[in-house]
Amino acid sequence: xxxxELKEISCEKQNRQLFSRLNLTVxxxxxxxxxxxxxxxxxxxxxxxxxxxxxxxxxxxFCKEALDPSDEQIKSLxxxxxxxxxxxxxxxxxxxxxxxxxxxxxxxxxxxxxxxEHLQLEGLEDAPTRYLSAGQQRRVALxxxxxxRDAKLWVLDEPFTALDVNTVDMLCKHIASxxxxxxxxxxxxxxxxxxxxxxxxxxxxxxx
Amino acid sequence: xxxxxxxIFQRExxxxxxxxxxxxxxxxFFIIVVSLFPLAIGPGPEILQRVxxxxxxxxxxxxxxxxxxxxxxxxxxxxxxxQYMMCGTPLSVIVVAKVxxxxxxxxxxxxxxxxxxxxxxxxxxDMYWVLILTLIVGTPTISLIGAIGVALTVSLQRSGVxxxxxxxPFFIPxxxxxxxxxxxxxxxxxxxxxxxIMLAIFLMVLALAPFAISYSLRVSQH
Numbered sequence: 001x002x003x004x005e006l007k008e009i010s011c012e013k014q015n016r017q018l019f020s021r022l023n024l025t026v027x028x029x030x031x032x033x034x035x036x037x038x039x040x041x042x043x044x045x046x047x048x049x050x051x052x053x054x055x056x057x058x059x060x061x062f063c064k065e066a067l068d069p070s071d072e073q074i075k076s077l078x079x080x081x082x083x084x085x086x087x088x089x090x091x092x093x094x095x096x097x098x099x100x101x102x103x104x105x106x107x108x109x110x111x112x113x114x115x116x117e118h119l120q121l122e123g124l125e126d127a128p129t130r131y132l133s134a135g136q137q138r139r140v141a142l143x144x145x146x147x148x149r150d151a152k153l154w155v156l157d158e159p160f161t162a163l164d165v166n167t168v169d170m171l172c173k174h175i176a177s178x179x180x181x182x183x184x185x186x187x188x189x190x191x192x193x194x195x196x197x198x199x200x201x202x203x204x205x206x207x208x
Numbered sequence: 209x210x211x212x213x214x215x216i217f218q219r220e221x222x223x224x225x226x227x228x229x230x231x232x233x234x235x236x237f238f239i240i241v242v243s244l245f246p247l248a249i250g251p252g253p254e255i256l257q258r259v260x261x262x263x264x265x266x267x268x269x270x271x272x273x274x275x276x277x278x279x280x281x282x283x284x285x286x287x288x289x290x291q292y293m294m295c296g297t298p299l300s301v302i303v304v305a306k307v308x309x310x311x312x313x314x315x316x317x318x319x320x321x322x323x324x325x326x327x328x329x330x331x332x333x334d335m336y337w338v339l340i341l342t343l344i345v346g347t348p349t350i351s352l353i354g355a356i357g358v359a360l361t362v363s364l365q366r367s368g369v370x371x372x373x374x375x376x377p378f379f380i381p382x383x384x385x386x387x388x389x390x391x392x393x394x395x396x397x398x399x400x401x402x403x404x405i406m407l408a409i410f411l412m413v414l415a416l417a418p419f420a421i422s423y424s425l426r427v428s429q430h
């Protein structure tokens with residue numbers, strides 16, 4: 001079953017056609033690795049997929065319905081982009097608490113603390129995130145993947161950036177477990193990481 | 209939807225609490241601007257009383273504009289805006305909660321300080337009362353229109369000067385009706401008409417601005 005379908009998507013930026021009439025589907029229990037050179041349009045494609053950008057042509061179908069960012073169904077999608085999505089003056093716990101309440105998730109403070117401890121952020125839960133290193137801030141952003149258990153699709157843009165080897169390994173296992181349990185993942189990464197689950201690659205060619 | 213709006217409001221208040229200077233700076237700016245006028249135009253009570261309404265209103269607009277730029281900028285830069293857009297609640301509801309929080313955090317301290325400033329400018333009780341009413345009715349319009357400007361320029365690198373240039377002309381009607389109401393009060397004339405017009409402007413802006421703000425934010429994200 002297709003979780004998300006990109007139909008005839010075209011995108012142009014700065015008078016450059018990034019891709020044209022592109023079709024892509026991500027099914028339940030599948031990981032799609034988006035490959036391509038820098039500037040090939042991977043991030044643009046992911047942003048179109050989650051509704052942050054509008055394509056020039058084409059449409060995105062999410063769970064058999066046209067993607068509508070203000071619809072409740074968008075909550076079954078988790079996007080981790082280049083920017084962490086955390087306010088730097090607030091602590092990791094507070095940031096994640098507000099994120100959960102905005103998504104109307106039943107997540108207790110204990111669950112957040114346990115997740116942060118699992119991600120090796122023990123002792124840093126209450127510190128404003130601006131005091132955390134880039135890798136630690138990334139881990140706070142990725143904690144969302146542990147907190148929302150009913151998600152259907154993860155859209156991850158360079159999720160391994162700034163992470164240490166152990167956390168990369170932990171994230172790979174978590175992605176594999178999500179996919180094996182019927183989740184769908186589409187991600188970009190320039191890092192070679194071993195994710196043991198059904199997967200396929202989709203390459204975007206750089207074009208002028 | 210209401211719970212999400214409340215959550216956004218709480219978050220804004222908490223951030224403001226952690227960055228108190230962001231609230232205090234426009235307030236100090238407001239006090240300094242109002243205090244400069246008696247020094248510049250002399251301490252004559254009649255002249256001060258005549259210009260008082262206009263002075264406080266212009267200072268209030270400028271101080272509100274001073275702090276409004278960060279209304280969406282921080283969320284835009286740190287990626288929180290992207291998460292808002294995918295939380296399943298209409299963005300227009302989220303922006304209304306943010307604008308309301310901004311108004312509460314910036315205007316309520318200003319209202320608390322206003323008796324002192326009214327004293328500086330030799331305002332009568334009637335004038336002061338109408339000043340408060342015009343500020344309560346007029347400043348939400350400034351916040352809402354200001355938020356449209358911020359949403360339009362949020363993706364620009366340097367929008368510091370552009371923002372007031374874009375927005376100030378839109379505040380002219382408010383300024384005219386607010387100062388006219390205060391002047392009417394000083395002459396013991398009815399001022400309900402001016403307040404009514406200001407309220408009508410506010411209601412019209414309240415109905416339209418949330419959609420304009422959310423659309424502008426989506427365009428800026430693109």
